[in-house]
Structure formats: structure tokens, C-alpha cells
Amino acid sequence: MTTLEHHDYDVIIIGAGGAGMRAAIEAKERGLRVALICKSLLGKAHTVMAEGGVAAAMGNVYEEDNWKVHFRDTMRGGKMLNHWRMAQLHAQESPDRVQELEKWGALFDRTKDGKILQRDFGGHRYARLAHVGDRTGLELIRTLQQKAVSLDIDVFMECKVVRLLTGDDGSVTGAVAYWRPTGEFVTFAAKAVVLATGGVGKSWKFTSNSWEGTGDGHAVALWAGAELIDMECVQFHPTGMVWPLSVRGILVTEGVRGDGGVLKNSEGERFMFNYIADMFKAETADSEAEADRWYDDHTAGRRPPELLPRDEVARSINSEVKAGRGSPHGGVFLDIASRRSAEVIRRRLPSMYHQFMELAGVDITQEAMEVGPTCHYIMGGVRVEPDNGATSVPGLFAAGEVSGGMHGSNRLGGNSLSDLLVFGRRAGMGAADFAEGRAGDVPKLEESLIRHYIDEALEPFTRDEGENPYDLQHDLQEMMQTNVGIIRTGPELDEALEKLEVLKERVNNISVKGGRAYNPGWNLATDLPAMLTVSTCVALGARERKESRGGQTREDFPKADPELGKINFVSRQPAGGGFNEEIKISPEPLPEMPDELKALLEEAPK
Amino acid sequence: MSDVVMHVWRGDSNGGDFEEYTLPAQEGEVVLDVIHRIQATEAPDLACRWNCKAGKCGSCSAEINGKPRLLCMTRMDQLPEGEPVTVTPMRAFPIIRDLVSDVSYNYEMARKVPAFLPPPRPEDGYRMSQIDVERGQEFRKCIECFMCQNVCHVIRDHEENKGKFAGPRLFIRYAELEMHPLDTNDRRDLVRDKAGLGMCNITKCCTEVCPEHIKITDNAIIPLKERVVDADFDPVAWLGRKILRRTKRTPQEASVQPE
């Protein structure tokens, strides 16, 4: 083999969504050598797709809002499985992070007096989401991208990391990656590594996630000895498109409901009124009239049930469809046409208007949309120290969707974009501190291990007769959708775990055609080990957590178990693991919340 | 439903040819769906970029029947029925493989834009009115699909112009900064001298292809051209037009990146 391309850095950041870019900016501003690595072109990460907004208790629309209310909403939305310290930091720091974006050129929609406008979203007591129409993610990613470019950060785009490297002492030393355009491998030695690789949704059939959502970061972290927590907590967003089939799963922003859209069944009934859980009764309207008053003035009525947290709404839609009251293509109706003027809809929700017009031939200013749950977000992820994003592997940090703890068992809308900013920055600081404190120059990499990982990635080329990676991906997605979907049962999860073992065998028999340069079949073959590892963690966690809580719904255990509400399920592998090796899962107590924060939760809602 | 016939360009920088694929038609599909079905069956190594599948990320730009389009937003039932659909990569950029082209030129030109530079943030935050942010917001809708760059004849037909011409995507970036209520950098000499604004002869081809319907020529290029001309005669008039402007910078200062 010829010599490999190699780079030395103080900090490498894997992933260029909001979290990765924010981390890179932080580390670069400390004067360190920083590289930003991503699988797609710069600016195309999932973050660009975020629609509705970024949650921050700035109080621009409702003065009553403050971090304490945001903290409470986040904890309740997460069904108390959140790491309290993350929820606290997030609520306290997100206003500063949003305002900082303005300093870097972002142009949010404005209030009448020229401040940043905030919109309503599910689970947030006050209008709290800073936004730009329904393309907030684009604004966020472009602002960070332009800031990163102005700092002259080195960017490696269309470069996929296949493995992390660790040293004898277990600390991280770098990563092995390949360039997608050429298929050539490249190694990075780094004093610290930040994972910001986003989510895992591509393992389900109906998903809002792109091809990138294969859980690479979750998997490489686990293989390197880091811990994953609560992987069973997967968010199914209540409103994905259901028709045409080819766009099934594509997201319809919650902003539609925040701006007045309502859910109806085939009988024209606003069915959400029938599904208000006890926990939310006190703060949810019990009549249409009251709910409708609330849109104009939050003190004139309680919030509409359409804006309950996502897990509640998704389950309700599922029940309506099961009861035979669904729409023609197996969803329910989301109606804003009869409730807001065409002009308002087009101004507030331009990309939704465009998306339905172009893809479904539906004019949302005239007709209701058909929507149903779609796999959207993973709350579980790499276990981190709240203050600096450190994982249990020295030198390895994580932020954004790949990390776990912040959102508990269910994430509130808008809380991801703010999470990226708050914890992206903190992980950037953590990594910079670590890099500065690490003695000597960049760590030495172990040659033989690098060769081994490269051979592993190239293996599919060595088989002439074997399976098409797309067939395997298809079978995995079907299986996860059926067995580890929105509603789960013990026997189905047992079966899922058996089937995952069979799929893992099949990975060892994949063969790919063609060369290494920009070969999507091969690229997918290198994604599959991560998808299988992550899917196994989800299924294991779902089997162990014998209760229903947020993004984990067990038909055989329909209630939340207060004892399990104090437990994280932690997945582990010995360092140097891989998708073929066993994953161990164990229950561990959540960190204890200080009394002064507990008091905030007990306060009665206004 | 009947079959669809696709003529997809396959090859790399050394050349290539069209490959024909015939598949059963499916209701409601976009061109990208058909490409994905080809990948999943006959040609797993068919190279193509995509991410969002909803016109939001600007990854899937290509030419369909010779016209620049987003693969994910072009419905099969809107193309002439019964005729083969031709899919080729964007023409103005070097080819990597199949439908994927090397768009690094655009990223290089973006690196040359001097950063946004606001005045210090007041205690209670910046104030801007909705009407003032809307001008910039139009340009910030850009999803960086680079199709406007692809159709602009200044670079499509003249490779040699690439070093000195930023292109419509970046003209809207200059315009956005220029019209930003808080910006204090003056990039007018830069946009004229180094970004090649003068080479644009307002053919409007860029505006026609923009999937975000940004009025690139009318709302960005023409006003920029006017301002650049103004700058030669009457800097005071220009100064007055900027809201909240504090200090004017020289182009040399403007090209220095702020912290």
C-alpha cells in the first residue's frame, strides 16, 4: 500500500451540522489547529432541514418567560429522564447563543418593536421559538458556516470517518476516514476529538432523516469504549407526509400547529381533545373555543391539545388510524386552510406551501394535509459530562443529536437547535481545554490498527458474489419499522434482536461493484455496521425498559414506572469493539437533582 | 402504469456516455426517486448527491432534459410522457463521477467575501424592523444549489473567468451584506474589482433557474451595480442609505476578517 494522506490537528470535529460548526468556532477562536470533517458538502447537514425554530427563553413575546419555565417545560416534556444539569445549562444559555447568531449575521423574523420574534411550539408554555419563516435551520447553518469560513477553519467535506483510534491508555488519538469523491483513505491524529454526527433515523422505513442519519458517531463512540444511554428513546414526529409514497416520512413542521393548524380525523373531529394525559390536563384547553382563544392571547385560555409534546400527539394519531378513523392514505388530516388566510399561510409557512404544492400537488391554503408519524430524532446517545461534553473516553467529546441526556425520553420541538448551540460551544471549549492540557505534540497512531480498519472498510470489494448493500438496508428498515417502531412489545423486540443477528451475518457477505470513487453502494456498505450497532442498542434498551415513557412506548407495559424513571440504560462494549461484538446493557441511576431545581418543577403552571 | 426510460450520464473526468435504464413507473415520484431505484437495483455505484429530498439543502442539482433542476423537486409526471428522461451533471463544473460535479469553485469564492461586521451589541439586543430584515432574508433563502452559477454564461462558457468572477450566488451574498441593517463593512470596490460584477450583463438566466425564486438580477445584481457606480461619484449618498451605519471602511480594511 502507498503511504496514506495524513493530518495533524489539535482538535478534529466530526460532523458539520449546528453542533459541529459551533464547536469548531469555539476551538478555533482559542487559536488551536482545528479541522471540521463531514460526509456531505458543507452546509448540507440535517441542521439545514430544521424548520420551525430555535427555543430560547428570551421573553420577547411573553415577558413572563424565563429560563426556569423553559427548564420545567423541557424536564416535563422529557418525562423527567433528562440529565437535570444539561436541561439547566440549556435553558440558561440558549438566549445568549441565539443572540450571538445575530452578531454573526443571522436575520430572524422580528417583533413590532424590532426584537427577535418567537413562535409557539408543542410543550413550550410561552411563544419561545426564534425563527425565520419555516427555514430556521438554513439560517442557523448558514450563519455558522459563514462564521467558520471567516475564521479560516480547515474543512474536509465529503469525507467519512469509519473509526476512531485510541491509544494504550484508552484515550482518543485520532480517526480513520475516506474521501468519498476518490475513495482514498486519510488519517487524522488529534489531541482531542468532538463527535457531532447527528442522528440515526435512516434505519427506519419512514423517516425525516437523510442518508446521513446512520448513527456513525454513536457507533464509533461505542466501539471506542464510550457509553450510550437510553437509546430506546426515539422520537417519532407526529406529522410527516404520508403521500405520495415516495415522500412518505418527509417532515411537516410543528409550526403548522403552532400557527393555528389543527388535527382532524376522517369524521372531521378534532380528536386531540380525547387524548389529554393527566399530567397535562391542568394546562390544556378542554374545549375548541378555549383552545382557539389561546392563539391570540395565552392568558385568555389554555393551550390547544394539538400542541401537547410530540410523543403524546404521535401516539394519538396512531390510535386514530388504528381505530379506522384515518385519512385515505393512512394518516390523519392537518388543517390550516380553514383556519388562517392564504396570505398568512404563505408568509408564515412558505416552504411547507412549496413542499406540498410541488411534491403532493396539494395547496395547503385550500386543502388539509395528510400526515402521520415519522421517525425523526434520537434522544438517547453518547453519555457526556454536561459542562464540557466529555465522554468516558479521555479526549473524546460529543455534542448535538449524537449525545444523550439533554432531552430525556422526549425532545420538545425547537430544543434541538438550541441544544446544538449551547452544547456545541461547550464541547468545543472542553476539547480545547483538553488539547491544551495534553502533553507533547499530537499522539502517535498505531499503524497496524489503521491498516486493519482500512481492510475492514474495503472488504466488500473482495467478494465477487454477495449481497447488494441496498437489499440489506431495505430489510433492516422494514424490520425496525415493524418491530421497533412507535409502539413496541416484548416478543417483537426479542424477534428484532434475533433478526439483527441475522442481518449482521449478512453484512459479512456484502459485495459491491465498481470502483472506490464516489460509489454510493460502497459508501452504504460502510454505513451498515453503524446502523446495525445502533439498531441493536435501540432494541436492547427498548426490551429492558419495561415501561412507557416519552419515545419508548410498550404495549405490554403501558404505564410509566416511577422506579424506571430514575434509571438510565447504559450500553457498552470493550474498547476496540465492532458491530459483530456483543453489546452489554445495564441500568444505572440518574444523577440526583438539587432541591432548588426540584422546586421549579413542582410550581403549579399559571 | 407504464414504464419510464431514463438516460443517465455515467462517467468521470476521462469521459463517459449515457446509460439507459427502464423501470416501472410509480405514482407521485420525483426524478430522484427513480435514480434511487436504479441505485437499489441495477447500478448501486451510480453517483448522485442528495440529502433532504424536499428542496431544502441544494445537494441534488443536475440537468434534466438539458435544464438545471433539483432532482428531488422535479416530478416525473411533469416531464413529457412517453419520452426518455435525460439526466446529466451540471455542466459548468468539473465532473467527479456520474451526476456528481466538483463544486469547490463556489466554496472558494465564498471564502473571499469579507465577513459581516456589526457594531457592538447594545445591552438589550439589536433592534431591526421586519421590513428591513426582509430584504436580506430573500437572499438568505439561498440553498446553495449552485444552479445559478451553472447557467451563468460568464463561467459556463469561459472557464478562464472563474478566478475573477464570483457569480450570481455570491452577488446575492454581497448584496445581502450590503443591505444588512447592521453591517459596517464596505465591499463595493471589492465586488467590482475582484468579484467581477462588471462582467455580468444582466441576462437573467440565473434568476430563471433559482429554485428559491430569488430575484437575483432585479433585487441583488442591479442594485449592487447602482451602488458601485454611486461609490465612484458620491460616497455620501451611499452612506446615507445605510441604516444604522457607524463607520465606513476602506476596501483594505474591509478585506480584513473581523474576530
Ligand SMILES: Cc1cc2nc3c(=O)[nH]c(=O)nc-3n(C[C@H](O)[C@H](O)[C@H](O)COP(=O)(O)OP(=O)(O)OC[C@H]3O[C@@H](n4cnc5c(N)ncnc54)[C@H](O)[C@@H]3O)c2cc1C
Ligand atoms: C426535517 C427536520 C426538521 C427539523 N426541525 C427542527 C426544528 O424546527 N427545531 C429544532 O430544534 N430541531 C429540528 N430538527 C432536529 C434538528 O435539526 C437536528 O436534531 C439537528 O440539526 C442535529 O444537528 P447536529 O449538529 O447534531 O447534526 P446534523 O446536523 O445531523 O449533522 C451531522 C453531521 O455529521 C456528519 N457526519 C455524520 N457521520 C459522519 C461520519 N461518519 N464522518 C464524517 N462526518 C459525519 C454529517 O455529514 C453532518 O455534517 C429537525 C430535523 C429534521 C430532520
Ligand code: SF4
Ligand atoms: S444575469 Fe449576470 S450573473 Fe445572472 S446569469 Fe446573467 S450574466 Fe450571469
Ligand code: SF4
Ligand atoms: S441563488 Fe438560487 S439558484 Fe443560486 S445557489 Fe442560491 S438557491 Fe441556488
Ligand code: FES
Ligand atoms: S435533496 Fe435537498 S434539495 Fe434535493
